[in-house]
Amino acid sequence: MSLATKATPLPGSKNISLFVEGKVLYLFCDLSKDFGQSASGKTIIIGSSSGNKQLGSSNAFIGLNLFTKSLEKRNLGKDGVAELRTDVFQEVGQGCAWRIEEDGVTLVIEIDFEKTSERPASSGNSFLLASTGGNKVVGKTGIMCGLNCYRPSNASFAVDRIGECGSAGTQLTVGGTVDLENGFSVRYFAEDKATVLFEGTLSDESLAMSPCVLGGTTLALHLGPPKEKRARVEKQSQSTDAASATNGKSQEGVLNSGDEDGKIRNMVVLCDKLDNDVLRLSVTFDPTKSFGRSSSGKSVTVSTSSGFQPIVLNGSMVCRIQFNAYRPAPPLNEETVRDAVFRVLRTKPASNLGDLSFKRVLQEIREELGLREGQEALIKEEAKAAVKTFLEEASQQDKK
DSSP states (O other), X not given: OOGGGGOEEOTTOBSOEEEEETTEEEEEEXXXXXXXXXXXXXXEEEEEOSXXXXXXXXXXXXXXXXXXXXXXXXOOSHHHHTTTOXXXXXXXXXXXXXXXXXXXXXXXXXXXXXXXXXXXXXXXXXXXXXXXXXXXXXXXXXEEEEEEEXXXXXXXXXXXXXXXXXXXXEEEOTTOEEEOSTTEEEEXXXXXXXXXXXXXXXXXXXXXXXXXXXXXEEEEEEEEOOOHHHHHHHHHHOOOOGGGGGGTOSSTTEEEOOOTTOSOBSOEEEEEEOGGGOEEEEEEEOTTXXXXXXXXXXXXXXXXXXXXXXXXXXXXXXXXXXXXXXXXXXXXXXXXXXXXXXXXXXXXXXXXXXXXXXXXXXXXXXXXXXXXXXXXXXTHHHHHHXXXXXXXXXXXXXXX
């Protein structure tokens, strides 16, 4: 029996499923499917993890993308798949092996974590556990595949916890509560208020909250141990001056969303220390808010700490917190951009259409799609074509 029959979808992904057997992770992708153009418009998506996804509570993350330059370039004929259509896995990159199933369309990637050896990533912030070593051609199919699996440098890899990664995580609706392991819990008080809680002690390793989803919004919380160097800097810069509120550090044990230009978005963190070095920490945010697409364009930011932020009590750092709440972004395909262009231009007086600045219109389209400033390049060409179509249709209407 094919392992693919036992696989479950990777939450939030496109055409990626997985199965865990002991310390071995299997990833599956149907090479015959496609999901339209990528955000850049330069490739066609065959499968994607849609960003780096947590592997259960193992402290590891995985990112996987499969794409082709065009559907005409994809070759799933006998000559395209023959090289990998075997009973044995063939090594690719570091710690990865792959093959194509007997059906001729299912790619299987195997990562045996018992045999992998980690190495420092070039960023210095993580360790690679497995990687294809860049984008590699899948046989002669014309499809490229790129995979990276890593752990943050401040967290140990709990390989026995990867088995949890087939779960989409706890699903909560308004009014719901859930107690997760390792001292984490979530309270969904109202449509516009949710709180993530932690009560426990921190060791020298980071703690990751198990996956949790609130009405389509995924929560990811990591708590890191304090770092002495950062603690000294934080102690020197700590201030109770009201002016520092815009930096999110107006008082000890508190982290707040700053002004519109601040990096911390839509969150208030409160922290105090109980007896025996037990920390009690809460993260409260509004699940109804959004702050545009992520830098990849694949998700919409609901709340974020923008990386690890220090929490200070009595002049000393007690922990560092990284929090993200996000939901999938609508696809940036030709149809989506066209609809946004038409919505924007329909608000303009017909007599002014010929005098509109494309630069200004593009900015309005960006805002309509929830993109951030600087992400116009993701939609520029599609927007140009859609504006031209709208103006041509408007001109035809005028002639009638």
